[in-house]
Amino acid sequence: MKLSELVGIHSLGLRVVVGGGDVGDLPVTAAYITDLPDPSRFLVPGIVVLSSGLWVDRPGGVERFVGALVAAGATALVLGTVEIGEIPPEVVEACRREGLVLATVPDDVSFGAVVQSVVETVAVLGAGDAPGVELGERVQQAVADGALDDALALVHTAYGVACWVVDDVGAPLATAGAVGVEHIARAWSRAVGGEEVTSWPLGPASSRAVLTAQRSRRDLGPAATRVLEALAAALRPELRFARRSRRARWERVSALLAATVDESLPPGEVSALLRLVGLDPQGGLRVLVARTDDLGFPAEAVAELLTRLCTGPGVRAAVCLHEGAATAVLSEIAEVADLRDRLAGGLPEPVDLLDGRTLVIAASDPVNGVSRLASAHAVARERLVEFDAAPHPAAGAGLVLVDSSASGDHRSLLRMLSLPARDAFAASVLGELEEYDRRHGGDLVTTVEIFLDRGGSWQDAARALHVHPNTLRYRIGRVEELTHRDLTTTQDRVDVFLALRCRGSVDNRS
Incomplete structure (x- = not known):
């Protein structure tokens, strides 16, 4: 029923x-x-x-x-x-x-x-189906014993139907019958239904965990349908427990990243938390942030792909969803070439789950010490944003790694600084200027930013600000007094320009 x-x-x-x-x-x-x-x-x-x-x-x-x-x-x-x-x-x-x-x-x-x-x-419904009732009980007992492959094999042997179980993040948990991993991945990633398969959800509406039989509901027949429904009922609490466990593990890593960004914990406690998630705080650390080119593809599944790609001999990884993005902290990989080899070597199995999509992974440079972890995280996120903003040819199924080789401007240099260091530099150069604007309702910060963006052209900057050039000269004079910089020199212009960029990265760090 x-x-x-x-x-x-x-x-x-x-x-x-x-x-x-x-x-x-x-x-x-x-x-x-x-x-x-x-x-x-x-x-x-x-x-x-x-x-x-x-x-x-x-x-x-x-x-x-x-x-x-x-x-x-x-x-x-x-x-x-x-x-x-x-x-x-x-x-x-x-x-x-x-x-x-x-x-x-x-x-x-x-x-x-x-x-x-x-x-x-x-x-x-059960009349005349005592063997089916017994089979349903055996299937449920196999699930309770942790033998999911045996449970599906019982169904396949009894009714000749290929079936499989895929969890929320696209990982095939068990299969029975002649069915390829490519077909399973495609059915999951596109939520394929229709005439040839019948699926039973194994979680709430937001979950994509399913038990699937490669036969239409009409062709399954009532006996096989009841056994598969009993199997789905037995699987739901198991998948719910796995979902909670994964969420708790991700939340621990996400809390660790948050603590490094807002500096709410001393370095010693951060080091202890790193050890708890299996990372060596004394070794080299690197942060990855990933997504696919399909914005509808679940971030949870991207996190699972990162887990599969970054787990194995020679590398340790702690993966999570942080601020809505699949994020990994890696240890024991120092060179970009090693990272590329590791990712390329792990690609064949998960690529089936991508089903024609491209997985984009932005990587920070390696850092030593927990005090640089927040900076590494910011670098990885900003590299992904920059990659998204630039035009790219369609890559097709596979992986794109975005690292230091993908950028080469002043922003790359600034990303090597921690957020507190950028804060401090911006405040040392622009602090008095910002205080003057606050006290007098002025806009000297905007004035000097537009002036530098226009290459120091008095006419172009005055036109952009809708003021007379003499008014602009007066304002820049006040800027020089408050910043203690001479904006006729390249060196001092660079100081103010970089301070403005540090200020911008602070304002938009989220």
């Missing part, structure tokens, strides 16, 4: 509150009424739990109850409102966060009527 069929029984009047767009293929294997704070031991995958919500007011009651259902692979929570009046917002939020369907039942419909509908329908 599918959840959509249960919701579609008009006499029950079930109303979906959370997950309305995801109920179509979710299996219903049983129904259970409970108000126990933790009903875990009575739950099975695919179960619909009906409750009056008496656990809502207990300390931590919502998290405990919803967590128990999610861990057991329950399909839905049906909450009655006779006792609690209305569905509490914290229940709605918990179900939405965990990807659990939440529904409510009218006050004049008993929980028993819902349970009876489930029991009768499941009994009819």
Whole structure:
């Protein structure tokens, strides 16, 4: 039985509150009424739990109850409102966060009527399919034992259907039958459905984890469909745990990068955090920031590609999503040539996932010491921005590495300085000038910036500022007094120009 069929029984009047767009293929294997704070031991995958919500007011009651259902692979929570009046917002939020369907039942419909509908329908569908029921149990047990390949092999042997499981970030977890990795990657990256495959989502709407069978739903038949639905129900809590674990790992690395940028932790603590994520703070460090040329391609999948590319003998990497971008901190690779060789050597397997896209990786120069890590991160991000701003021929499937060889101007030199160093230089040259503008409502900073951008031409700069050249000369005189620089000399012009660029990089560092 599918959840959509249960919701579609008009006499029950079930109303979906959370997950309305995801109920179509979710299996219903049983129904259970409970108000126990933790009903875990009575739950099975695919179960619909009906409750009056008496656990809502207990300390931590919502998290405990919803967590128990999610861990057991329950399909839905049906909450009655006779006792609690209305569905509490914290229940709605918990179900939405965990990807659990939440529904409510009218006050004049008993929980028993819902349970009876489930029991009768499941009994009819299962009649004459005792072998299928047994196979479903064996498949679920194989998943519980961590033998996912065995679970898929059981399905393939019984029904002759090729099937596979792909997680949120495009990594094939298991396959059975004659199916190539290229086909799996293409089906995942393009979310292919249609006549030739049937897929079951293994997470919330935002997740791209799927169980897929290489056969249409019509050709699968009811017995194979029920077994695959039972398999999907068993997989959902496993994938949910993996998703949480990956997110926690990424958050640790992201917090480390954030601490280096805002200098909220002393170097000793940053070094300790680097060791916790497997990096040597005493060795050379390099930061990578990556994306694909398809803006719709998930950043999580790009992070997974970085993990696969940058993990192996001779290199250690800590990967995360930081400020929305796939980011990696590498140790033990000092030379760009070594990095290129490493990335090229790791490309063949993940390139299938790209499915014709180009993976662009911007790399910082190697730095020594944790105090330079923030600068390395800024360098990698700015190189990616500069690459995006420049025209490039279509590269096709593959990898583009953007490093120091891709740029050669004053911005490359400034990126070698840490953000605090750039702050300090800008303040030493422009500090009095900016203070004067603040106190008098002036625009001397803008004036000197336009003057230098126009190559020191009095006429061009005055025209751009809409002032008389004599007014401009007076303003530049004030700039020279406040900066203690002579703007008729190249050396002092360079000082002010670089200070303005440092100021700009500080203003736009995000």
